[in-house]
Amino acid sequence: MKYAILLAYDGTNYGGWQIQKNCITVQEKLEAAAQNLFGVKTAVTASGRTDSGVHAAGQVCHFKAQTEIPPEKLADALNMRLPEDISVLKSSAAPQNFDANRSAKRKTYCFRAYLSARRNPLKDRFSVWVKGGADIEKLRYIAGAFVGEHDFKAYQKSGSQVKTTVREVYSVNVETNGYRGSTDVEIYVCGGGFLYNMVRTIAGTMLYFAQGSLTEEDIRRSLEQGDRSAVGKTMPAKGLTLESVDYGFKLF
């Protein structure tokens, strides 16, 4: 039987999703929990990797297992075997041809920043401090520049090897609210797929523009000519959360 799970994790203490040497990863914890539960080595496939320090509110994974546990109860059975910073929110039986990675139609990431004169430890775990203010209207305005099919080569981690750096972004939405003396900004980016660091670099570029350090012309140039000097800083991983993965049908 194939199963799908909806997973949330605080990525602070993990070297990202994918199993690797020299650091603890979310996949390793999930596979260990599954192996403990099912009694056999169990591969767990996610919709995609999340980088070191990146969080997930709605990561989706699949695995195969032979078990008498009803599908919707697998979440609790796995959670008993997982550390507190990883939680299976939902579990269900998945179609036999379902693949958490290859079946994914689109993903939504959210990058969070809080704009204030001083650091606030109560906001600091899932959001990045940006010193000073920013023009929120400019932030909303520039969001539109990233929507559509573009060559995002200026927005990927330098040295990345991929077949093509063209990606389609379906939407970029900015939500803000003022709370505890700072402006909290959420930048939601929805797309079919992303390059390494792409969302964090889009977020940094939008914030530079809203703070007056980049012009609209710079940003157009970065998207049309791939000019890396015209993009903002890649923002820290802790502000990024994989919010949801859409498969075109109701999985849970």
Next chain:
Amino acid sequence: MKYAILLAYDGTNYGGWQIQKNCITVQEKLEAAAQNLFGVKTAVTASGRTDSGVHAAGQVCHFKAQTEIPPEKLADALNMRLPEDISVLKSSAAPQNFDANRSAKRKTYCFRAYLSARRNPLKDRFSVWVKGGADIEKLRYIAGAFVGEHDFKAYQKSGSQVKTTVREVYSVNVETNGYRGSTDVEIYVCGGGFLYNMVRTIAGTMLYFAQGSLTEEDIRRSLEQGDRSAVGKTMPAKGLTLESVDYGFKLF
């Protein structure tokens, strides 16, 4: 010169505000930063202690110092000497007769819980997981029972030694919103002063009532007769935040 500071901290890794043996405290970090900045031992007085693991969004402290640094710049000078989970949000010159503790007119605490079937690591740092649902209308309704002057002896930590267990609560407000599949509850309690564990026990009692484990009659009895068997669980410290301290005048 006397100075006042507005302080925020993530209390997770501290044994509360007050200096004590065998654990690291917020006061100790503040006094070390002040000593490093001013070159002499500097006592820092807060509006009140916060317990181990409790957070602050708006703790207020005072200290005396001889310095050429402009009052409003002291925040940055102290922050350079503080760990990242403690931050001075604002600093100002305070009246000579100002005492962060004795001048405080009222304090507002917020207890946060999220109600859902399963733990969510993205909510877990400043909020307590309450399994299952609760009747939010009942939660709002019972808030009124705690307002006014009551003998809160059933709501203090057992074994506490205080002159009187009568306290006046000025308001209890419940705010809720649904986000990421759970109901997030905020219980704001404003009063002149609180007994040990009082806010966390009020929150636990309100949640028990909203989940059907206590009746209104139980709660009336706990307040009128001090019946400890009629109150809910003292909720974990990590859900509690000292939101603000009011001195009856604008301090910052």
